[in-house]
Amino acid sequence: MTRLPDTAAAPPGVAAASTRSRRLTVGAWLEQERVFRWIPLIPVQLLLLALLAVPFALTIYISLLRWRLTLGFWTAAPFGGLSNFVDALTDEVFLFSIVRTFTFAASAVTAELLLGFGLALLTYKSFRGRRFYLTVFLIPMMIIPVVVGYDFSMLLIDTGPLNHALSRLTGQEVRIRWMSEYRAAQVAVVLADIWQWTPLTFLIFVSGLSALPPEPIRAAQVMGASRWQVFRYVQLPLLKPVIMIALVVRSMEALKIFDIPMLLTQGGPGNATETLSIFLWRNAWVFNKVSYAAAASVLLLVLFSVVIFASIRLLQRERAALEAERVPAR
Amino acid sequence: MWKGAIVGAVALLLATGTTAWGQTVPGATPSERAVNGAKAYLKKIGVDRLEQTMMLVSLFAKAQPKYLEEWEKLTGIKIKTIEYGYTDIPSKIMADAVAKTGQYDIYNHQMYMVPDAAEAGVIAPLDDYAARGKPSFDDIPKTLRNEQYYRGKLYATFNDGDQTVLALRKDLLELPQARAAFKAKFGREPGCPDTWKQWEELASFYNGKKGQNFYGITLEKDLYGAQEYRARDFAYRWWQGHYASKGKLLFNRNMKPLIDGPEGVEATKEMIGLTQYMPKDIFGWGTPQNYPFFAQGNSFSISTFPSIVGYAEKAPGTVVTGKVLSCVVPGSIVKGKLVRRSVQPAGTQYMVSRYSKHPEAAYWFLQWFSSPEVGDRAVADPAGFWDPYRPAQAKNPAIIAKFGEQFMKVTMENAKIAVPMIPLQGNREYFDALDVSLQEAFFARITAEEAMKRTARAWEKITDDIGRKKQAEAWKTVVESGSYFDAEGY
Numbered sequence: 001m002t003r004l005p006d007t008a009a010a011p012p013g014v015a016a017a018s019t020r021s022r023r024l025t026v027g028a029w030l031e032q033e034r035v036f037r038w039i040p041l042i043p044v045q046l047l048l049l050a051l052l053a054v055p056f057a058l059t060i061y062i063s064l065l066r067w068r069l070t071l072g073f074w075t076a077a078p079f080g081g082l083s084n085f086v087d088a089l090t091d092e093v094f095l096f097s098i099v100r101t102f103t104f105a106a107s108a109v110t111a112e113l114l115l116g117f118g119l120a121l122l123t124y125k126s127f128r129g130r131r132f133y134l135t136v137f138l139i140p141m142m143i144i145p146v147v148v149g150y151d152f153s154m155l156l157i158d159t160g161p162l163n164h165a166l167s168r169l170t171g172q173e174v175r176i177r178w179m180s181e182y183r184a185a186q187v188a189v190v191l192a193d194i195w196q197w198t199p200l201t202f203l204i205f206v207s208g209l210s211a212l213p214p215e216p217i218r219a220a221q222v223m224g225a226s227r228w229q230v231f232r233y234v235q236l237p238l239l240k241p242v243i244m245i246a247l248v249v250r251s252m253e254a255l256k257i258f259d260i261p262m263l264l265t266q267g268g269p270g271n272a273t274e275t276l277s278i279f280l281w282r283n284a285w286v287f288n289k290v291s292y293a294a295a296a297s298v299l300l301l302v303l304f305s306v307v308i309f310a311s312i313r314l315l316q317r318e319r320a321a322l323e324a325e326r327v328p329a330r
Numbered sequence: 331m332w333k334g335a336i337v338g339a340v341a342l343l344l345a346t347g348t349t350a351w352g353q354t355v356p357g358a359t360p361s362e363r364a365v366n367g368a369k370a371y372l373k374k375i376g377v378d379r380l381e382q383t384m385m386l387v388s389l390f391a392k393a394q395p396k397y398l399e400e401w402e403k404l405t406g407i408k409i410k411t412i413e414y415g416y417t418d419i420p421s422k423i424m425a426d427a428v429a430k431t432g433q434y435d436i437y438n439h440q441m442y443m444v445p446d447a448a449e450a451g452v453i454a455p456l457d458d459y460a461a462r463g464k465p466s467f468d469d470i471p472k473t474l475r476n477e478q479y480y481r482g483k484l485y486a487t488f489n490d491g492d493q494t495v496l497a498l499r500k501d502l503l504e505l506p507q508a509r510a511a512f513k514a515k516f517g518r519e520p521g522c523p524d525t526w527k528q529w530e531e532l533a534s535f536y537n538g539k540k541g542q543n544f545y546g547i548t549l550e551k552d553l554y555g556a557q558e559y560r561a562r563d564f565a566y567r568w569w570q571g572h573y574a575s576k577g578k579l580l581f582n583r584n585m586k587p588l589i590d591g592p593e594g595v596e597a598t599k600e601m602i603g604l605t606q607y608m609p610k611d612i613f614g615w616g617t618p619q620n621y622p623f624f625a626q627g628n629s630f631s632i633s634t635f636p637s638i639v640g641y642a643e644k645a646p647g648t649v650v651t652g653k654v655l656s657c658v659v660p661g662s663i664v665k666g667k668l669v670r671r672s673v674q675p676a677g678t679q680y681m682v683s684r685y686s687k688h689p690e691a692a693y694w695f696l697q698w699f700s701s702p703e704v705g706d707r708a709v710a711d712p713a714g715f716w717d718p719y720r721p722a723q724a725k726n727p728a729i730i731a732k733f734g735e736q737f738m739k740v741t742m743e744n745a746k747i748a749v750p751m752i753p754l755q756g757n758r759e760y761f762d763a764l765d766v767s768l769q770e771a772f773f774a775r776i777t778a779e780e781a782m783k784r785t786a787r788a789w790e791k792i793t794d795d796i797g798r799k800k801q802a803e804a805w806k807t808v809v810e811s812g813s814y815f816d817a818e819g820y
Contacts, residue, residue, distance in 0.1 A: 066795075068756075068796070069424040069425075069427055069428060069446075069450055070424075070427075070446050070449035070450045070755055070756070070796075071449075071450070072427055072428065072450055072451050072452075073428055073430075074428070087795075093766075157611075158609075158610070158611045175610070177610050177611055177613070177614070179611075179614040180561075180610065180611050180612070180613035180614035180615075181610075181613070181773075182773060182775075265614070266562060266563065267562070268561065268562035268563075268613075268614075268769065269561075269562060269613045269614070269769050269772075269773065270562070270766050270769035270770050270773065270775075271766055271769075282762070285421040285424070286420070286421065286758055286759075286762070287756070287758060287759040287762070288424055288446060288450075288756070289759075289795075
């Protein structure tokens with residue numbers, strides 16, 4: 001069979017010119033800065049995509065099976081369609097663990113933000129011994145959560161130092177059962193988390209406060225604003241993006257909490273401190289219900305995505321508002 | 331030439347004791363047969379040394395190695411161990427069911443692990459090996475023996491009678507004024523209780539505050555009437571002892587739970603009733619907290635694992651040496667008869683991995699270690715945590731020296747009346763559903779009736795999820811094997 005040349009359809013000379021111009025176009029396109037900037041990232045992006053996509057696809061697939069570890073490998077599991085999702089959405093234990101986790105995250109993160117902010121306000125300006133305080137405040141964050149959990153279990157035992165200190169403070173015997181009473185156990189987990197992660201919010205706020213532009217603050221002071229007014233009307237609005245970052249970062253971490261409640265109470269008493277991570281772990285590795293745990297985790301992914309996207313939108317709005325303020329009036 | 335080859339092959343088979351025809355391995359005792367079986371196996375595969383791996387409960391890290399060394403000297407099979415906490419092992423075994431690594435030859439865990447592991451196909455049935463090795467199980471109390479089996483197949487051997495026991499403070503029972511006051515109040519002499527109600531009466535009586543004059547003695551610390559496990563992952567085990575004594579099965583033949591009937595509610599109420607005489611921290615306590623609390627003289631009675639007796643005698647800081655009275659577990663009056671049921675809340679056993687390269691070699695170790703000759707030595711081992719379970723052990727001087735005669739008598743009685751913990755697939759899910767409901771009831775967040783209803787609903791769901799027919803078949807095997815004696819409701 002005779003193969004026609006590529007240029008057969010075009011008049012001589014025209015084809016060659018068009019190829020040349022196409023080459024030029026591609027060259028020119030490649031030379032564009034925005035294109036040149038992301039081309040080197042393609043291999044890494046592909047690798048990341050593979051690393052994320054494969055397990056994610058597998059999770060989705062497994063969530064559609066009825067796989068228990070007692071069936072052996074997952075290829076032996078029957079197809080269950082959306083039944084795991086239906087089970088999860090009608091499972092009181094799962095739904096309560098969502099409520100519990102969000103309640104925990106809300107209380108812990110609020111306290112961490114307030115405490116971190118307070119400490120940052122006290123220490124962001126230069127003073128004697130500042131370095132020492134900064135170092136001391138950051139230590140809890142450096143400790144492995146497992147160790148924190150264990151330390152707190154030692155601190156919070158019935159006859160432990162915390163009850164002893166409270167007894168000394170109040171002048172009467174305090175016997176709070178931190179790890180064996182419903183409310184107390186929940187408070188204990190929140191306390192441990194606050195102790196460990198306030199340093200992170202503190203660090204974010206110290207950085208934020210130190211980086212604030214001095215001009216608006218000085219201008220406000222010159223105009224006779226009080227300390228409170230400077231803080232309320234100048235510093236706080238400027239810090240909004242930083243606060244949002246601290247809020248988002250800590251919320252995402254707090255929603256995943258596992259080690260501290262696991263070590264302190266194993267999720268008990270009853271289900272009092274069973275967070276979502278413990279729920280998932282228990283179902284996958286204690287009850288062997290891997291498909292069910294996968295379905296629950298997919299539902300959580302959807303839920304967390306909503307929260308994260310809402311947070312990102314908020315951040316973007318804050319940034320846009322700030323940008324708008326910076327545009328000089330014409 | 332052919333004739334010579336055949337004669338040679340037969341001679342070799344007979345000499346090694348290996349059995350294409352399933353004949354018994356030579357040897358006068360189970361342990362001797364195990365050693366011979368192991369040697370013959372090595373010969374068969376053409377090696378004189380072999381290395382195997384055991385996933386070991388860390389509790390036995392100190393005591394197990396000496397027996398492994400002895401096994402190596404006897405057979406040439408070296409077994410190295412990888413230790414984990416007993417709470418971590420189930421998930422590791424199940425992970426192996428998926429990964430099929432063959433990294434482990436032997437799994438060491440507890441009796442309730444057998445159903446899930448067997449269903450997952452991660453452990454090997456041992457019947458063929460046992461048919462040749464002739465292990466000695468006959469003298470083990472029937473219900474304990476049954477726990478080595480699942481759906482009629484042998485999957486594990488065990489060497490640890492961990493059936494519950496009740497321990498009382500003998501010194502407090504012997505207070506003359508207290509005895510008289512107790513008799514005046516309850517119309518009987520204080521001592522080992524027959525029923526759960528009687529235990530609660532004892533707990534309510536032997537209870538006092540620090541500094542109080544308690545029938546002639548001044549209490550140096552608060553005295554609590556009772557200890558029994560109430561923490562999550564523990565309470566459900568003790569509940570099964572209460573419930574089993576009501577003479578009712580956990581499920582009927584169709585796997586419908588029977589626990590939401592009067593028997594289940596009564597068992598739950600008994601536990602709630604006893605809780606008021608316990609330290610408030612009991613809800614967060616496992617064994618490491620319960621044992622010292624009793625040994626340090628803080629409570630009058632404890633229902634726990636049998637090792638409490640030895641612990642209370644010798645633990646550092648103990649104040650109750652020589653003051654502990656072991657009791658057969660209390661029971662319930664069913665149709666005018668006293669029914670007592672201890673429960674086997676743990677019980678260390680050994681299983682062979684299906685993915686082991688040499689499952690037969692692993693089996694021979696199991697038979698050797700759980701044989702009366704070696705197993706009794708392990709039970710008597712001061713460094714070990716293996717508890718007595720064979721009736722003959724009650725006459726073994728070394729074991730008596732370790733545990734004491736009074737305890738031995740009692741624990742043998744408890745072994746005879748021991749029941750298993752739901753020997754079905756998914757048992758840990760059944761347990762947890764019960765556990766969480768019990769916790770809610772202990773904290774008075776729901777009634778005992780509601781706790782049982784919730785548990786029954788959860789159990790129905792679990793059964794449906796696993797497969798009712800499959801579970802019903804397995805349950806039939808359990809009931810027919812007599813694991814729950816003559817309990818009704820099937």
